[in-house]
Amino acid sequence: MSNKTVKCECGHVNHEGTVLCEACGKPISGNQHIDGNDQNDVLEMRYEGSARRSKTYKRTIVDKTWGFFSSVKVGVWLIVITLIASSLGTIYPQEQFKNSPLPSSQFYEEEYGLTGKIFYQLGFHNMYDSWWYIVLVALIGISIIIASIDRFVPLRRALKNQSVKRNEIFVKRQRLVSENNTLNDEDLTSLKENLKKKRYKVSEEDGHIMAEKNRFSRWGPYVNHIGLIIILLAAIFRMFDLMHTEEYVWVREGETRVLPNTNQEYYIENTEFIYEEYDSNEEEQFRVALENVENPVPKNFQTNAIIYRSTEDTITGQLPDMEEVTRGQIRLNQPLTFDGFALYQAGTQLESEYRTIGFDLENDEETLGSFEFDTDEAPYSFELEDGLEVEVDNYFPELEFTDNGPSSFSKFPRNPGIIFSIENPETTNVERFFYLQEDVISLSDDNELNLSVSDIDRRSASGISITRDYTLPIFGLGAAIFMIGVVQGLYWYHRRIWIHPTESSYHIGVHTNKNWFGMKKELEEITKDTNVQSFHDQQELK
């Protein structure tokens, strides 16, 4: 990279590729095509005609790569491709939302037909963490960084080096101009005063006047881009377990379980799960809405939990000695937090398991006794009064019937089946009973005892998601900086007014980076009661 320089007639030494002299603004011949000034009367002022690397050096691969990423056109295309891709990903549910036991390879085709198959084969069912989507976002990130540096550095230099005394061509080729004004001292004084009233910073040199305000607004875009970069960095950090973990655990009522992503350190006990529904008798205003839907409308999902911390090394499968850390209610929208972790109410299996089943045993005349089967303990026998013994021959926590007879689908008591045998004290016959589906059937016709279900206690399981996310403050910082940058760039306007004396008259040139409508209004107030002629907009929409 060579470092040739261009010396302007005003004496200022500019970098190679400069379009408008940083000091006096005179167009530097041979470079006008860069900003398209050769085609227009009005000078392109977006980057002050400063020398941008991307527009100056185009030979080596580095130059070309830099040029590619610093182009707004490229950036816009990248955004457009990303937004089109993102929207295509919503045509059918993403894999994580498909909510079906079918594997994806079958689900999309069976559910949505040919278009679903295409959706799956293109990999759109997992779009947002696919490598190409991440590459797209990364390219946008690179584009943001390079485009910002490419513009910010020379722009800052140009604004720093600008002088009060400008070249006449520069002033006359601004978008808003008023030429050949005959101004007396009184006019000039009142102009300066009006400018100061409008919070302009007024400087003078050899009769040239420059008024400037809100230069910081020019940095808005770069500030908001820094915010976006911080957000993208936070997203990268979030991929590491050290910064972010997320796990899920099911805890039954009364159960204590280890929180999976805490190194066996923390435990949760579900003391009670509460589920409430809206009742149209209590909330009269919802009556119509509640009657119009088939299913009841849930009002609350809540887990009352106690969090423990182990105080000794743990042995797998056993609960260690523990101390209580905190206790509280976990609801939707109301997580429980402790030591950097947060617990969220994320799922429910409402009364999905049987905790205890109560039985009454009687013969024709009297009640012989009662007992309670606890599914956690699953005892082998019960001693009733008078030495009566109930044997548990078989216990199937989740009963199903296969070709080989009854068996259990899982170890969870979702649909218990129990086979009891009881010796009848009168006949000394062993009578067998099968409990299933909340009912008891006799296994032989000549049973004289009668076993019946007296009481059933179910329990719910609560799905709790546990997260620890140290990236949240970084995302927050990025978002805050982004907002500051956007507001800084959009709601303030960098405005400059040059009053340029010639031998016989004054030219006035005006530049604002945005909001020409507001600029014109402000100029009316600034030039009120002076001899300044009305301004001519050289670029008005026709």
Added chain:
Amino acid sequence: MDFYTISSWFLYATFFIYLIAIAFFGMTLGNKRSENNKSKSTKLAISFTIIGFLSQLTSYIFRWLEAGHIPVSNLFEYIYFFGMMLILSFIVIHFVYGISTLGLIALPVAIVIIGYGSVFPTEVQPLVPSLQSNWLYIHVTTVGLAQAILSISFIAGLLYLIVKVNQEKRSKETTFLELIIYGVLATIGFITITTSFGLADYEATFVKTTEDGYEQEANYELPALFAPHNSELQSEGAFESGIEAPGWMQGVDAGMKLNTLTWSLLVGLLLYGIIRLLLRKRIGATLQDKFGKINPDVVDDIMYRAIAIGFPLFTLGGLIFAAIWAQQAWGRFWGWDPKEVWALVTWLFYAVFLHLRLTRGWHGKKSAWLAVIGFSLIMFNLIVINLVIAGLHSYA
């Protein structure tokens, strides 16, 4: 008399008052009227708009009192709030820029939007647990306001196009402009036909047998031009065209959605055809004649200003507040839910708009077309995502 009834009355009144306001805005057009008359009409028009807005606000407050929570929890309520914010933004814009012609687009668009919302269940619904949060108030209202302000850029853009597109001969631009107008007419068609058949309590039930042998019911509230695929009509005397929805439309409601869409498009076509026959030229050309001369720089400025305000507000409400709430409710601030993705798509689109305008000088017509596309994205997110693509936000 309960709050709900009062709220409904005020809403009916609101429609009526907005219609009066449109009539007065209409009287600001034309070359024959004197400037004095025009300025009187403008004053009356904006006064009626403000009265209408106050009436709508009253209706809204009574609904709030009835429900006990802010009415932004289902599609009807959100659209209702959105329409109200649209009117509010228009009133503000009117006092800053004073372009009365804008009212002739803003008010009809707002009425059509609110009318569209009224087609959905309007009864007060309880809040499901995921919505029981203060962020409901903050997130949804900010998004509603932001989308309304962004819609103002569409309204200004549409005005710009009506005035600036060359209507002397047919071109792509005139065709697209007619398409936008047709879109509005089809929406009016949808509202009219759904409301009329709704009032007549029309119902036809189809039973569809799926491949697995299950029977599913679909209740049509419009005469069936398209029955669900592989289905049989159950209701006696109901209309049946004999045409079924194509086989790839699997869902039990897919046929019904196709049917409703077809009806809306047909009624829209009928309306368009009648108007076109009466006018004997493009609707866009007629509007151009009526609207007369408008300073394009000012309209262009409104278009940009609306986005300059709407974009940061949308970022705040639609992305930042949304993320904070999602973090609090589900423990993840971003989950690629369809509605979230579409908020991102909308945001990226307006980012593109700002880049093209601020660094590549896309002003005037180019900006106006972009503003139109932006609005269609907002509407897509509001309507299609909620009704067609299920997700966490499908509360309606």
